[in-house]
Amino acid sequence: MTDDIAAGPSPTADGYAGDPAVAAEWDRMYADREQLWSGAPNGALVAEVADLAPGRVLDVGCGEGADAVWLARRGWDVTALEVSGVALERAAGHASDAGVTVRWVHAGLAESGLPPASFDLVSAQYPALLRTPDAAAETALLAAVAPGGLLVLVHHAGMEDHEPEDGRFDPADYVWPSMVAALLGDDWAVEVDEERPRADAPEDGAGAHHTHDVVLRARRLR
Structure with missing residues (x-):
């Protein structure tokens, strides 16, 4: 089902590289619904x-594959990474139905072992990246971008300071665009860092109630 281009440091029997508890949690979330996102x-x-010329792209947290399929249809060489095997099965099915090829990686971002500095575009749309003391996820996100390439990180506005919900979701546990922006040094140029109304907000799906985005677009200079 997956075409893993790199093995993480401790893959499980099914080839997954990352925290099994995280994968299990997301598998349960996807399994609860026939379709979690809008499609x-x-x-x-x-x-x-x-308007970008297609190149090699990493789709971080690809979910059910809508972004990966859209990018592949536009000529991008797509690597799509996801912790949920349930989501990847669905994504692979959508790609097959669309007649496009996507390289699927079943792993957490920090554990994926993807080759550094090898993607012309790294896209992370509303990613659920867990914070760690060593900023492993943020570092991996930036490291994946090739010189001259772009990072496009999008998240729900206002969530960074949101109060925890029923003990299930604590924003303090996750990586937000401001944390990634704080790590950008002289070898990066920030092209966009703003809050804006959400473009084409879906009428249904798990994130439909969020109306504004924080968008960070940064180019790696060297």
Whole structure:
């Protein structure tokens, strides 16, 4: 089902590299619904990259594959990473139905072992990246971008300071665009760092109630 281009440091028997508890949690979330997301590509991604010449792209947290399929249809060489095997099965099915090829990686971002500095575009649309003391996820996100390439990171506005919900979701546990922006040094140029109304907000799906985005677009200079 997956075409893993790199093995993480401690893959499980099914080839997954990452925390098994995280994968199990997301598998349960996806298994609870026949379709979790809208099935359309994220509007902020479309707005930011529609005019770019296609190259090699990493889709971080690809979910059910809508962004990956959209990018592949536009000529991008797509590597799509996801912790949930349930989501990857669905994503692979959507890609097959669309007649496009996507390289699927079943792993957490920090554990994926993907080759550094090898993607012309790294897209992370509303990623659920867990914070760690060593900023492993943030570092991996930046390290994946090739010189001259772009990072496009989009998240729900206002969530960074949101109060925990029923003990299930604590924003303090996750990586937000401001944390990634704080790590950008002289070898990066920030092209967009703003809050804006959500482009083409879906009418249904798990994130439909969020109306504004925070968009960070940064180019790696060297």
